[in-house]
Structures are given as C-alpha cells and as structure tokens.
Amino acid sequence: MPSRSNDAAETARLAAGGLPIRREGNMIKMRKLKPYLPLYLMMIPCAAYLIVNNYMPMVGIISAFKSFKVSEGIFGSPWVGLKNFEYLFRSSDVATIVRNTLLYNGAFIIVNNVVGIVLAILITGIKSDRMKKWYQSSVLLPFTMSMVVISYVVFAFLSQQNGMLNNSLFKNNPVEWYNDPTWWPLILIVVNCWKYVGYGTLIYIAGISGIDRSLYEAASIDGAGKWKQIRSITLPALVPSIVTLFLLSIGRICYSDFGLFYLVPQNSGPLFDVTATIDTYVYGALMSPGGIGRSAATGLLQAVVGFVLVLLANAVVRRLSSKDAIF
Amino acid sequence: MRESKSQQLVFHVILILVALAMIVPLLLLFMSSITDENTLVSDGYSLFPAKLSLGAYTYITTNSSTIFRAYGITILVTAIGTAAGLIVTALMSFSLSIRDLPGQSVISFLVFFYDAVQRRPRSFIHHVDGLRRRQYDLGVRAAVHADQRF
Numbered sequence: 001m002p003s004r005s006n007d008a009a010e011t012a013r014l015a016a017g018g019l020p021i022r023r024e025g026n027m028i029k030m031r032k033l034k035p036y037l038p039l040y041l042m043m044i045p046c047a048a049y050l051i052v053n054n055y056m057p058m059v060g061i062i063s064a065f066k067s068f069k070v071s072e073g074i075f076g077s078p079w080v081g082l083k084n085f086e087y088l089f090r091s092s093d094v095a096t097i098v099r100n101t102l103l104y105n106g107a108f109i110i111v112n113n114v115v116g117i118v119l120a121i122l123i124t125g126i127k128s129d130r131m132k133k134w135y136q137s138s139v140l141l142p143f144t145m146s147m148v149v150i151s152y153v154v155f156a157f158l159s160q161q162n163g164m165l166n167n168s169l170f171k172n173n174p175v176e177w178y179n180d181p182t183w184w185p186l187i188l189i190v191v192n193c194w195k196y197v198g199y200g201t202l203i204y205i206a207g208i209s210g211i212d213r214s215l216y217e218a219a220s221i222d223g224a225g226k227w228k229q230i231r232s233i234t235l236p237a238l239v240p241s242i243v244t245l246f247l248l249s250i251g252r253i254c255y256s257d258f259g260l261f262y263l264v265p266q267n268s269g270p271l272f273d274v275t276a277t278i279d280t281y282v283y284g285a286l287m288s289p290g291g292i293g294r295s296a297a298t299g300l301l302q303a304v305v306g307f308v309l310v311l312l313a314n315a316v317v318r319r320l321s322s323k324d325a326i327f
Numbered sequence: 328m329r330e331s332k333s334q335q336l337v338f339h340v341i342l343i344l345v346a347l348a349m350i351v352p353l354l355l356l357f358m359s360s361i362t363d364e365n366t367l368v369s370d371g372y373s374l375f376p377a378k379l380s381l382g383a384y385t386y387i388t389t390n391s392s393t394i395f396r397a398y399g400i401t402i403l404v405t406a407i408g409t410a411a412g413l414i415v416t417a418l419m420s421f422s423l424s425i426r427d428l429p430g431q432s433v434i435s436f437l438v439f440f441y442d443a444v445q446r447r448p449r450s451f452i453h454h455v456d457g458l459r460r461r462q463y464d465l466g467v468r469a470a471v472h473a474d475q476r477f
Contacts, residue, residue, distance in 0.1 A: 033429060039422040046419035054441050119345065122338050138346035153352045156359055162371035164355060194349065
C-alpha cells in the first residue's frame with residue numbers, strides 16, 4: 001500500500017505503475033480510476049440488485065413505529081412511536097419465547113458443530129475414496145429436503161395412531177408425542193441436527209483435507225497417540241472454520257427456523273411452552289389488527305440485536321486472534 | 328491416521344449407522360407413499376408395509392395439473408435463479424477480489440453486510456473462506472520467498 005509520501009519522484013514512479021494514490025488530491029485520483037472502469041461496470045448488475053432488493057426496502061423500517069393500516073399504507077398509517085415494542089415486551093409470553101429462541105439456538109450451534117467435527121474426522125479417516133463419497137452424500141441428503149416434507153416425516157414417526165414409533169417400539173404403551181412437551185426439546189435438536197449437520201461437516205472436511213499429512217507422520221514418530229494427534233493437529237487447524245461459522249451463527253441468534261418450530265410440532269397447543277419462538281409468535285401476531293407494525297418492530301429488534309452481537313463477537317475474535325475475524 | 332484395520336472397521340460401522348440415520352426417514356417417506364391406504368390407517372406408517380399399492384401416484388397423475396405446474400415453477404425459478412445469481416455474483420466477486428480497487432473495502436462491506444445478518448449466509452462463508460485461503464497462500468508464498476532469500 002503506498003504510504004503518505006510527498007516525494008515527487010516516488011509519486012511519479014507509483015503513478016506510472018497504475019496504483020491509485022488517494023492522498024495526493026482529487027485530480028490524480030480521478031485519473032487513476034479509469035483503468036478500473038471495466039471492474040466498476042461489472043459491479044453494476046449486483047449493485048442494482050442490492051440497491052433495489054436490500055437497501056431500498058430499508059425505508060420500510062419505519063413501519064415498526066407505526067400502527068399499520070393496509071388502506072393507508074406505510075406512509076399514511078398513524079405514528080405510534082415505541083408502542084409496538086411496548087406491546088412485545090409487555091406480553092406475557094415474551095420471557096418464554098426469548099428463552100426458547102436463545103436456548104435452542106445455543107444448543108443448535110453446539111450440537112451441530114460438535115457432531116459436524118466428529119463426522120468430518122471420521123469421514124477423512126476412511127481410506128476408501130468411494131465410501132467417502134457415499135458418506136458425504138448421505139450426510140448432505142437431508143439438507144436438500146424442505147422443512148415441510150420433514151414435518152410430515154416426523155409426523156410419520158411420532159403420530160399417535162399411525163406413527164412408526166408407536167407401532168413398533170412403543171406398541172404396548174403408546175406415547176402421546178404431540179401432547180407431551182417433555183421430549184420436544186430433544187426432538188427439535190435432533191431434527192435440526194439431522195437437517196443441517198451436513199453443511200458444517202462439508203466445511204470441516206475441506207478444512208481437514210487441507211492439513212499437511214507430514215504433520216501427522218511427524219506426530220506419530222514423536223509418539224503421539226490418535227487422540228493427541230486429533231487434539232493438537234486437527235482441531236487447531238479447524239479453528240478458523242469454527243470461528244467463522246460461530247460468528248455467523250451469533251448474528252442469527254435471534255432468528256429461528258420457522259419451519260422447524262411451527263411446522264414440525266404441527267402447531268400443537270400443549271407444546272407451546274417448549275416450541276414457541278420469536279418468529280412463531282410474530283407469525284401469530286400478524287393476523288391481529290395492527291399486527292404488521294408489531295411484526296416489523298420484532299424484526300427490527302432481531303436484526304439490530306443480531307448486528308450488534310456480530311460486531312461484538314467479531315471484535316472479541318479480532319482481539320484474540322486477528323486473522324480469524326470476518327471484518 | 329489411516330493405518331489399523333480395526334480402526335477403519337470402527338469408523339465404517341459408525342459412519343454406516345449415521346448414513347442409515349440420515350436415509351431411513353426418507354426411506355420411510357418412500358415406503359409410505361407406496362403403501363395401501365387401508366393398511367396405513369390400520370397398521371400405521373412402517374418400513375415394511377403389509378400391502379403395497381400405487382394409489383398415491385395414480386392420484387397424482389389424474390389430478391396432475393396443479394402439481395405439474397408447481398413443479399414447473401420450481402424448476403424454472405431454480406434454473407433461472409441459479410444461473411442469474413451465478414453470473415451476477417461472479418461479476419461482483421471478481422471486481423471485489425482486486426485488492427487495489429478504490430473503495431474496495433467500502434463496497435465489500437456494503438455487499439456482505441447483508442449476508443452477515445441474514446438467515447442463510449451461505450455465500451458469505453464461501454467468500455470469507457476464499458479470502459482466508461488467499462491470505463494463507465500469500466503468507467506461505469511470502470514465507471517461502473523469505474526463506475529462499477537467505
């Protein structure tokens with residue numbers, strides 16, 4: 001990077017090399033942009049898409065502060081200030097839904113990453129390449145299914161009359177799965193892991209494949225057992241991937257997978273305490289009058305909290321090991 | 328990490344169980360689609376149904392218009408969406424990968440800011456991984472260079 005240099009000869013040399021010099025005044029900067037014109041032109045489609053699809057709708061954030069009436073639209077609806085947020089925090093269910101959302105997301109992060117790393121170590125430890133491909137594909141298979149279909153698969157397992165579990169393992173004392181909230185945290189964690197673990201596993205496999213083989217040979221010559229090798233070589237090499245995935249998950253900690261929490265429990269009443277999350281609550285509130293304003297308020301809160309958490313977590317990571325931070 | 332036969336056996340067994348756990352629910356779905364409807368009501372969903380029938384599939388083919396149209400829309404959206412997304416993203420990524428581009432960090436932030444706080448930041452992961460691998464490559468090359476100097 002050219003530093004702040006006032007030496008004329010060096011300026012001329014750098015200018016001849018085509019590097020942009022930002023601190024030498026506007027005229028030189030404008031001239032130096034010309035070589036980059038094709039690149040700027042290439043950015044136009046994506047920039048247009050982002051402006052129209054992502055940045056222009058940000059104007060709609062003000063509907064979080066309005067009592068939205070469909071007939072008046074966003075700009076015509078009456079302004080209510082923070083009333084929508086008050087409604088959210090005053091509701092009796094807010095403790096339940098926030099607790100559920102945060103705890104489930106925490107459990108998902110931990111379980112998915114641990115299982116992903118274990119599977120990655122197992123798969124990269126296999127000698128046969130053909131079997132490796134089979135295992136990788138089978139782990140990725142559930143990821144391709146839509147949550148709607150998965151909710152029916154779970155129903156096929158757990159349905160009280162017709163479900164596979166109640167007709168085989170529990171034939172003599174059938175369990176009322178959809179009326180009993182005790183097992184549902186486990187069920188939801190298992191279903192979420194089943195669907196999403198393949199993605200993390202793939203990233204970890206790529207990370208492990210990048211490790212130099214000679215490190216393992218050197219370690220085994222030095223007398224390290226398998227466990228020690230995994231702890232000292234494999235896991236530290238995976239730290240960048242783990243940190244990246246963790247930082248991204250932190251940003252989404254206020255969001256929940258709507259299909260998982262609304263469709264899989266089949267919207268069953270007795271399960272509300274263990275399956276209600278912020279998103280399902282907002283969905284329920286949408287139907288009531290003024291609900292759109294409340295949903296917008298909740299969405300704004302989720303996004304702001306997620307953003308702040310990502311920045312904080314990124315700052316912490318940058319303090320600890322700067323090359324692993326995302327920005 | 329790949330030597331002993333018994334270790335390989337253990338790995339294979341565990342992975343086969345995991346692969347089965349991933350596939351059996353889908354198998355259940357398929358088996359219940361070819362089960363006869365009365366057996367479904369009386370015996371429930373099972374991997375080994377008493378009576379098979381293709382009733383569900385004949386139902387689809389007779390009431391086909393909605394389902395085929397739905398599939399058509401899905402395929403169209405996926406094909407055009409993926410192709411267009413690939414082109415747009417590739418153009419933008421190439422421009423952003425030029426380190427000397429004026430305003431590169433600002434534009435990078437604006438583009439990926441959205442990805443980082445969205446619900447499905449898949450493309451962001453690939454970008455970050457790519458950047459990191461590039462930094463690693465450059466670092467390794469610099470180290471090798473330094474070594475060769477001395």
